Amino acid sequence: MALASEKRPTQAYIDLDALAFNFHSSKKFIGEGIKIMAVVKADAYGHGAARCAKRLEDEGVDWFGVALPEEGVELRNAGIETPILCLGSFWHGQEDALISHDLMPVIFQLDKAASLNRSAEKRKLELSIHVKIDTGMGRIGVRLEEVEKFADDLKKFDHLKLEGVMTHFASADDLSENDFTKLQIERFQTAVKIFEDKGFQPIYKDLANSPGAIGHPDARGNMVRLGGVLYGLGGDVLPKEIAKPKLKPVLSLHTKIMQLKKISKGETLGYGRAFTAERESLIATIPIGYQDGYSRLLSNNANVIVNGFLAPVVGRISMDWTIVDVTDVENANVDDEVILIGESGGQQITTEELAMRTGTISYEITCGINLRVPRHYLGDRPT
Ligand SMILES: *Cc1c(COP(=O)(O)O)cnc(C)c1O
Numbered sequence: 001m002a003l004a005s006e007k008r009p010t011q012a013y014i015d016l017d018a019l020a021f022n023f024h025s026s027k028k029f030i031g032e033g034i035k036i037m038a039v040v041k042a043d044a045y046g047h048g049a050a051r052c053a054k055r056l057e058d059e060g061v062d063w064f065g066v067a068l069p070e071e072g073v074e075l076r077n078a079g080i081e082t083p084i085l086c087l088g089s090f091w092h093g094q095e096d097a098l099i100s101h102d103l104m105p106v107i108f109q110l111d112k113a114a115s116l117n118r119s120a121e122k123r124k125l126e127l128s129i130h131v132k133i134d135t136g137m138g139r140i141g142v143r144l145e146e147v148e149k150f151a152d153d154l155k156k157f158d159h160l161k162l163e164g165v166m167t168h169f170a171s172a173d174d175l176s177e178n179d180f181t182k183l184q185i186e187r188f189q190t191a192v193k194i195f196e197d198k199g200f201q202p203i204y205k206d207l208a209n210s211p212g213a214i215g216h217p218d219a220r221g222n223m224v225r226l227g228g229v230l231y232g233l234g235g236d237v238l239p240k241e242i243a244k245p246k247l248k249p250v251l252s253l254h255t256k257i258m259q260l261k262k263i264s265k266g267e268t269l270g271y272g273r274a275f276t277a278e279r280e281s282l283i284a285t286i287p288i289g290y291q292d293g294y295s296r297l298l299s300n301n302a303n304v305i306v307n308g309f310l311a312p313v314v315g316r317i318s319m320d321w322t323i324v325d326v327t328d329v330e331n332a333n334v335d336d337e338v339i340l341i342g343e344s345g346g347q348q349i350t351t352e353e354l355a356m357r358t359g360t361i362s363y364e365i366t367c368g369i370n371l372r373v374p375r376h377y378l379g380d381r382p383t
Pocket of ligand 1: 039041168208209210211227
């Protein structure tokens with residue numbers, strides 16, 4: 001795995017074989033006959049949407065989910081042909097982009113349905129939509145008490161076809177909230193029945209994100225929407241106590257030592273002099289900082305791997321630089337590889353560990369790795 005030397009060596013490796021492994025492993029665990037939507041919003045949680053989608057399409061995924069129509073357009077421009085659902089609906093003015101790129105929106109507002117219907121009518125098309133029900137997440141969706149009226153109003157739009165009904169769980173990752181998850185499932189079933197009683201025939205009935213799909217077999221419907229598990233981020237978003245598919249981390253984060261220096265006992269390092277050496281120390285400076293997504297909350301609060309040894313981050317992380325204590329690393333040299341997320345020589349640092357140290361979830365860590373950090377793809381098949 002040679003880093004390209006003409007670039008700053010701070011790079012993320014994206015292991016597409018691990019992505020494919022996680023897809024098949026999760027699909028097998030979830031079971032026959034349930035379609036898989038791969039959620040690749042937010043640039044595939046920072047992993048690179050176009051490349052990840054291409055590989056998942058080759059592996060036979062059924063759908064892609066994006067947040068914004070813009071993200072769907074990016075996938076179409078990259079040659080993706082699999083159906084794409086825009087989970088976050090759309091904004092007025094984006095109707096033509098949706099239609100011309102064959103993107104399906106989630107709908108939960110009548111004004112959006114009306115404007116999409118007008119655009120479809122102009123083109124003499126029938127467009128498929130998925131309707132989102134708010135069963136307890138409280139974010140976006142038609143509220144249960146409004147479903148009846150919404151369904152009646154939807155009937156008036158001759159150029160729209162209800163292809164899917166969906167909802168989203170608030171706490172599927174927390175077993176102590178199982179009663180609430182159950183309530184959400186019941187509310188969803190009520191909503192689906194209202195649509196069906198009024199003559200709609202939705203093909204897709206989907207509720208589950210990763211924790212829902214893995215931890216709640218009764219929530220799988222006929223499609224599940226998987227994000228986190230595909231990227232191997234099961235360690236903090238799946239309940240600890242449950243059976244789960246084997247998953248492999250997809251992203252690793254690497255750099256190289258830029259500068260090495262010996263400092264004396266009592267010297268301080270970095271902004272705010274937040275670290276004082278308690279012994280004569282060998283200190284390495286690495287070219288990564290909070291701008292790259294290596295959180296300032298990791299100041300004096302993380303390890304990196306150098307030559308198979310864990311080395312602690314010392315002092316404050318700054319915008320472009322981080323300082324590590326390599327006194328106990330055997331034979332540390334300038335240009336040695338440094339692993340911030342990943343494994344080497346029997347040592348491992350997971351995204352979940354960095355999330356725990358910074359009080360967040362793994363998704364925010366991978367999403368936060370800035371575009372200034374090039375993604376370097378491994379295991380891609382020639383197409
Ligand atoms: C992001 C998202 C998902 C995927 O959630 P994961 O926990 O990453 O599996 C599923 N459905 C909707 C509506 C989403 O916004």
